Amino acid sequence: MSKKTKYVYFFGGEKAEGKTEMKNLLGGKGANLAEMVNIGMPVPAGFTITTEVCTYYYNNKKKYPKELKEQVLTALKKVEKYMGAKFGDPKNPLLVSVRSGARASMPGMMDTILNLGLNDKTVLGLIEKTKNPRFAYDSYRRFVQMYGDVVLDLKPADKHSEDPFEVLLEKKKGKYGLKLDTELTAEHLKELVEEFKAEIKAKTGRDFPTDPMQQLWGAIGAVFGSWMNERAIIYRKLNNIPADWGTAVSVQSMVFGNMGEDSGTGVAFTRDPATGENVFYGEYLFNAQGEDVVAGIRTPHPIAELQKDNPDIYKQLMKIRKNLEKHYKEMMDIEFTIQQGKLWMLQCRVGKRTGFAAIRMAVDMVKEKLISKEDALSRIEPNQLNQLLRPIFDLSEKRKAFEEGKLLTKGLNAGPGAASGKIALNAQDAETMAAKGEKVILVRIETSPEDIKGMDASEGILTARGGMTSHAALVARQMGKVCVAGCGALQINYKDKTVGVEGKDIVLREGDFISLDGTTGEVIQGKLETKPSEVIQVLISKTMKPDQSSIYQTYASLMRWADNLRRLNVRTNADQPDQAANAIAFGAEGIGLCRTEHMFFGGDRITSVRKMIVSDSLKERKAALDELLPLQRSDFEGLFEVMNGKPVTIRTLDPPLHEFLPHSDEEIEELAGELNISVKKLKEKIESLHEFNPMLGFRGCRLGVTYPEITEMQSRAIIEAAINVANKGIKVQPEIMIPLVSHVNEFTLQEEIVRKVAKEVMKEKGKKIKYLVGTMIELPRASLTADEIAKRAEFFSFGTNDLTQTTFGLSRDDAGKFLPLYVEREILPADPFESIDQAGVGQLVEIGTKKGRSTRPGLKVGICGEHGGEPESVEFCHRTGLDYVSCSPFRVPIARLAAARAVVHDLSSKKKSKSKKKKKKSSKKKHKK
């Protein structure tokens, strides 16, 4: 290093020697302090010793560069000048803090020393200045303790051993019969200072240094030393931080808010972090230190009152607020101290906020021309939109219930929103109760397709078993129902119709009120009022006009920007016209997955379905299918009408047939009667359909290949419905989707049936319509042979739920025994049923898309698993070149936003690589010169 090397950077007054960009040299903290100074914030003056000194220190047997001492002294002089106090002056002592600051944040890993500069003389000056001997001696004893622990190394390495100073402190309290540290008087603390010093002498054989300069160098050495302490080494290893980055040391003047009534302290946000409103939001206390605000002994005042109490400081803060937002283009969180009438800024950082506030701020800031639309989109986590969409409890009501001990348990927040209603313990009861106009919460150990009508009749669903992608969770989200799933503590007794809670002496009965917060997973005893969110009131309930709701305007702006930017289309998974209508209100551009089997339940349909299943002959089966045809056709007509020309992807029958059959003896007897066959025969049939691994069994297109008449009936229902609706002058775009294809031959056989039937129907009806025949890609083999399949299939839709199950060999119904552990211990980076496993399942999506398009260029590719509504997965779909994602109606806005963010991220990474290239170019130019 040359003699001219600058090792010490001053900050304070109006200008600092450093700036944000010098983070590598000054550390994060040093650079930020410099930056605050540079943007006109009054920061207690100080200086930063660079990371180069750290490197030098370790490369040169823990010696400093010889220029350092002089540079520190020079900087210290400047600090004294700016702060109007003098280091070691008994009258007007300057006190400083000494802190580490590496290039990357290493929270809690290294040591800090406060109040440095105190000794038996300067403490008197502090008393003089603060008129508060207790505060002065408390500061002094803290300093001695910290110095002893950190610089003189008396802190026990083993956390089981005791800090010697804490031992003395406890002893002191014991002696005077005191419980709290705060009960110690100035006199007690003064005694402690002496005892601490004696302890140091005893333990180290050296006197506590009274010379502030000696204190300072000791502290600087200790901070550099802490770079190589064990904690720091382990932390760096875990976080891949190279040891040779080194740490900087920042020495900064201490300021005090407790130096009388012209002093004070406060915290504030540049906007309201709860609502996002563009108002200055915070609190302050006069004659207090930061701890006092937090301790809750005194009640702080709202920041607005400062305008009256100290208009000058308020004005300064308002100016800082404005500058901060202008500079950082963000809502900032600040800490300040007023020391004897002078405002000092101690900290500023990007403020935390609710999802609600995040959205409002981002949209407002665009309108204020503070940030671009892209910035706004990139700042909002798509899931935060939920806070604008879901029904809500009144917060104060919920808090009251908690105080009364009504919180029963917590489960998985599987379907966001709030719901309150009477407990129903089976789907039939739920329907009956709902028919009477009662609000119902369906409480089940787990749900199955038979429960769908009951789920639809309920406000919310609560289950004891099942994860985020259990049947209950999936269906609830698709229906937009509140759902709390996997509440292991629930003890549900179907016979007695009671619900208990493990460890609680409570028995709820069917008909009792219960409330679910599906956003948090809380299950609450009793009734709580809910209300739809404002956005929903505009979009769906139509109880409010758009112009009455500023939140709706915010939502609408954001969605407009997102739609303008995104490339991915967003469709929805919906089986019912009302679901589809909701989805359109949420911006869905088509149906990506209509599960026809959901239409098989309800009314007399299930009887026809069951007839078909137990049929022994083709003739019987066809007769049963003939009964189903008009019902399915009218289902599809409803969908086509609502979708009004948007594409509708309809999947042919998928689930194993045994899912449609009853299980209890009672139900079986009843069904046998209805079907006019013997109970024995029915039981045999049910037994014969039993499967060891239904997920890998007789389902998907295997049904249609074995019983072509099922596919025939469904194809006929779809094409007839499409023509009927088209005849009303409504456009139709049917897309028929064959599930669970593993080999192109399966697809071909099913496709031939669809085309044959479509041709027949069009001839019968004398009208032609366009339709597509495509397939779900939901088995690894389908992805691997997608080139073959795409020769026949006109579109692909990745069914990533099943693809995840088969790729991992993991049944989502059974994963509960180990998957939570896997996620908790980070064996898997995330639950692959929540966010798509990009390295494995994603690879198959990439392979399938690429191979598919290799034989059918421009092949339309989408995704219709639950991942279609999960932001990370949506971004993955964008990068992989998919055409659309499809998700449950209530996740459509989230997917739209995620799709737009994907474009923003694209643009920013392009920008980065461009600027890198530019840099390279310019450096090349330099070289040429």
Next chain:
Amino acid sequence: MSKKTKYVYFFGGEKAEGKTEMKNLLGGKGANLAEMVNIGMPVPAGFTITTEVCTYYYNNKKKYPKELKEQVLTALKKVEKYMGAKFGDPKNPLLVSVRSGARASMPGMMDTILNLGLNDKTVLGLIEKTKNPRFAYDSYRRFVQMYGDVVLDLKPADKHSEDPFEVLLEKKKGKYGLKLDTELTAEHLKELVEEFKAEIKAKTGRDFPTDPMQQLWGAIGAVFGSWMNERAIIYRKLNNIPADWGTAVSVQSMVFGNMGEDSGTGVAFTRDPATGENVFYGEYLFNAQGEDVVAGIRTPHPIAELQKDNPDIYKQLMKIRKNLEKHYKEMMDIEFTIQQGKLWMLQCRVGKRTGFAAIRMAVDMVKEKLISKEDALSRIEPNQLNQLLRPIFDLSEKRKAFEEGKLLTKGLNAGPGAASGKIALNAQDAETMAAKGEKVILVRIETSPEDIKGMDASEGILTARGGMTSHAALVARQMGKVCVAGCGALQINYKDKTVGVEGKDIVLREGDFISLDGTTGEVIQGKLETKPSEVIQVLISKTMKPDQSSIYQTYASLMRWADNLRRLNVRTNADQPDQAANAIAFGAEGIGLCRTEHMFFGGDRITSVRKMIVSDSLKERKAALDELLPLQRSDFEGLFEVMNGKPVTIRTLDPPLHEFLPHSDEEIEELAGELNISVKKLKEKIESLHEFNPMLGFRGCRLGVTYPEITEMQSRAIIEAAINVANKGIKVQPEIMIPLVSHVNEFTLQEEIVRKVAKEVMKEKGKKIKYLVGTMIELPRASLTADEIAKRAEFFSFGTNDLTQTTFGLSRDDAGKFLPLYVEREILPADPFESIDQAGVGQLVEIGTKKGRSTRPGLKVGICGEHGGEPESVEFCHRTGLDYVSCSPFRVPIARLAAARAVVHDLSSKKKSKSKKKKKKSSKKKHKK
């Protein structure tokens, strides 16, 4: 086409104008006829009109090239000369056949006309020559019928309509009260000829052509015409045969074996097709046509008798036999006719044979220097080895049983060989009966791991459910047990201890005798004696010395050649020392898969295992594992000792825990008593372990990740056993294999446990041994991320059973509902559980191998699914660059042979591509000139 084009190729006498290599021009049949002539066989003379004429015909509005007529006439003259008869001569008429013959065989697709040249005059010449008016008129009426059907197009296109000639024939029989065609006299047939002609006149308006020359051109035109008939077009489409290949037409003199006692006919094989013995094998009849030999009215004589009956012809045949084998280097199947003392060869083709014969012939021919070792290897289907290895029934005994109606039903031939014993309906009974020295056949609806000891005690296993890779089939093959699986017709009643057969009035009871032929799938009532094959008597039973068995010598030679050639190593799947010893006798070079869970059954072990499973605490679980440790250790010691330095791959615990727990109330009560816990608690535990999809559930390394103490115990048992055995001076090569890894992190966690324990044990024992830690690749995700996994795993073993299940999304336990249909209808080219699905699952094997070696060059890769013993799959493994295959002991020889054949196929395809290159080069050279 130039004027000089040769369109007609003569054959006959000593030399033909064509040869085998001219197949494209002369069709398969024409080329073969020419070749037979060229190698000195007396073939009835004839000529072939080339495929080019066919092409010309269709390109020129069904006209022939003008040179054709003259060339046909010239050839016909030559034929007359060689055959000593004249076309159309009333005294000595030459009759011919006209047949199609394309480049590729299209059996039954095109038409043939026999006896052409007959008319009212020449028929008299035929009578004169044969002294057999009935034969002559029968020939004549057949000719008129064929000509009418084929040339004049009277054959009904619709198979439901009747052939007009058949109608007349039936009428005639009716008229004379006859039942069989053979009862018609010469007079009847003569009448029919006239009626047939009248029918032709009536239907076509034209007279039947009496001019033989006109007949000939009509027939030639009909054959070319049949190239474009619907059947032929469909066949070509299905078999990818281009239409422009065209067909040739072969016109050949007819010869007759029924022209008196100096005429005759016969069929023969150049070696015995049943035993492979190098003797001339066949039968003949004097004064007979080929049909007479087949019809079974007269009993043909063994060919050896011909030596006495007609030493000259016999000598000729022996010469032909020798020449044929010399030329074709194969055992040939011939048809011959003796017409008035002259021998004519009608057909020669490669002869069909038993597996037994195939092996013997191939080995003999090498020793005779007729073929190379590579040829021999390529000629034997590896599965044919089974016929040398499996126990067998005496064929005549079995036939007798069939005649007595003892064949009960047929199932899948899941475990080859023959077994006879008393029915046991559960594993416990099987053990008990076997302990009394009885031979037992275990008959179950299906088997589960609990049944393993009972299966081991039985001679054979018969199941009502499950496919070729069901538990019963897998375990049976591994144990070398006879197995017939999936016998749907069986009605097994465990309560009554009876077995019925659908559609039969039979009830078998436990203790009744039953016999299984696992090679054919036959289930036979009663007892049949079995005997081990000779090879087994030498290899395993040791009841015979190698030099006493020529079959063993044959087997040994073949295996020696195979071993010298193959690159793939062959290991075995074995859990028990005796299985391993068998496998070594069969040539296994290591254990590729030891399933430790199989050791968990039997004796008191299962109780300890169950204790472990129902444990509520780590402490309890460890205590149960401590009980298992010495048992597992001694298992492994046994294996290491038998394997004597060969590698032993041991898989840690894999199956879902519920497989180890009892299911019936009785068993549960018993176990609760043993474990000293309440029945309720045990039931709850069993219930909690229930899985919806056990295949995708809590199993494989998920067990070891969740309960590391299991992996710890198993690792300890392995390493302790290895050191104990090593201390005896026996080499050990343990390879520890972690199952069902989907993410590298799972592997890493398990590997760390293994290495930690191994280090501990080696320290305790004061001895170091080498061992490997690797993984099963049995999930798509593992293949896709094999590069990551191979950074840690020292070897891969593809578990293609589970990989097939997950890649296809297909549970092999449930596939029975549709997979048979899929295979039957060729939706899938083969059952993917039998032969590896190369396009899908194989792709994952390739990806996994390639990616694995990308991060760990030279990574050892094997396969241990059932596919490891299936010849096609073994060849696939060779091509994909795997290091070894592992299969059940009895399939080891099959795998060795398949591995050698893979090399042979490699060599021959290299040769082909080399010769192609050479050709290209030489054609390039020509161009240069």
